[in-house]
Amino acid sequence: MKTKRFTEEQIIGVLKEAEAGAKSKDLCRRHGISDATIYNWKAKYAGITVSEARRLKELEHENARLKRLLADAELDKAALKDLAKSAPAGAVIAAFRRAVDEGPPNPRS
Secondary structure: OOOOOOOHHHHHOOOOOOOOOOOOOHHHHOOOOOHHHHHHHHHOOOOOOOHHHHHHHHHHHHHHHHHHHHHHHHHHHHHHHHHHHHOOOHHHHHHHHHHHHHOOOOOOO
């Protein structure tokens, strides 16, 4: 994954300069960015403070984690459905009970 060159504080500082009336071409030259970058930053960070930008980043990370958890749960559900279609009912119930009794895998063992 590409690393970011600018922190949220720096991005908001550049945007405040733009709001203060600095020309975008001058900002681009001074900070080594393109007009498209400023446009994207304005779309994402316009009108927010540094603390709000940090909170936005935290929420994005949490959202990604929750999406991964949901995807894992959906895979488990699909596997159980496949098992239910292919095995007799008693075997499915026994497999489910074993899975519940074992609980989630322990990463420390």
